[in-house]
Amino acid sequence: MxxxxxxxxxxxxxxxxxxxxxxxTLAVNGKRVLLLDLDPQAHATLGLDRDDKNSIYNVISRITPRKLALKDIIQNVDHNFDIVPSNVLVGTLEQELADEIGREMKLTDALSTLKDAYDYVIIDCPPSLGFLTVNAIRASHEIMIPVETSRFSVQGVDHLMDIINLIRDRLNHPVVPRVLITMFDSRLRHSFSMLEKIKVKFADMLLSTIVHTNVKLKESAVEGKTVIAYDKYCRGAKDYYTLAKELIAIHQGVRLPEAVAAERVAPSVEAEFSPKMKEMVSREMRTILPTTFLLYAPDAQSVYVAGSFNAWAIDESCRMQKSGDHWLSSLPLGTGEHRYQFIVDGRWQPDPTNDRSESNGFGDMNSIVEVTAHAA
Ligand SMILES: Nc1ncnc2c1ncn2[C@@H]1O[C@H](COP(=O)(O)OP(=O)(O)OP(=O)(O)O)[C@@H](O)[C@H]1O
Ligand SMILES: [Mg+2]
Known part of the structure; x- marks a missing residue:
């Protein structure tokens, strides 16, 4: 398994x-697969329209009045495809087990009860590096890290690598890291330059499959379906089918010597486990403050603001509103420095009224804004 x-x-x-x-896609390739939703947001559970009454919380918690075994909360989704649902209570486990010795082994212990019931268990982690992600890494043989080719989106991967190294060193558990390019937009020039940089940075860790931006992936999620059930001929379905094939080939063919592969991760960090974790968790919980962007562009038809805060993505959430000759947008940003540009009728440009800027390595400048708690 x-x-x-x-x-x-x-x-x-x-x-x-x-x-x-x-x-x-692993399931249609004949593999018995369990999807374990470990995110308290329960997007996978809700996205597949599953009942979230019970979750991994009922298996791990010691104070729940409804204690259950892992096998009792598994639901069937499709042929070869089962799910362990999540719900908001999963987010309370970190606090409940804060003082418990061996708390990072909870998921490992729960999964050991499955023996070899599945060929694959895929764990959907929350967007944080706290207790849940540490438990997931400790329970795993491999970590797949989705990375967008938008600028600066790779920076956070270093923190995850620190955690992977800590778990290897402190808990004596090496895992094989793999990087998957997602949301690759071949219409954007910077996608290709980022791809080159990612290839250099992650070298052997990079999977060959690239998942392209495909609206059917978004639509299928809204419909509560997998992409192959929604439109099996679309680009998104093809990409994930290719990914499943690549993974199966890796596991059947030339097996990476796991310890050696794990050694390729960045060198061990010296910090103690707890302070490091605390620092990362506190970084995750930075203060969020509304920040207003303003641009004078009387003749523009559309203006967006994109930056390090949204992985440089151009989407509806960063479309600016016209107000007379100006364009306005107020975004919730964490305290600290952020890089950004305006996209005026499709053309990227720095903020002409902001003196703070720096070269971004793509031949143009990023403006810099610093959000401080006093600015609220
Ligand atoms: N390749 C893709 N093409 C188009 N849209 C995508 C693609 N991959 C993901 N999306 C969309 O991007 C959004 C975020 O994706 P998703 O929920 O998978 O991210 P996540 O990392 O799980 O987020 P979170 O950190 O909140 O758990 C969703 O609306 C999803 O439908
Ligand atoms: Mg998610």
């Missing part, structure tokens, strides 16, 4: 989409 966590603390990089559709 191969256990693979889909993890990246960066939100919205395709963890749940990858989890659901990788499980579906």
């Amino acid at each position: 191969k256990i693979i966590s889909i993890a990246n603390q960066k939100g919205g990089c395709g963890k749940t989409t990858t989890s659901i559709n990788l499980v579906a």
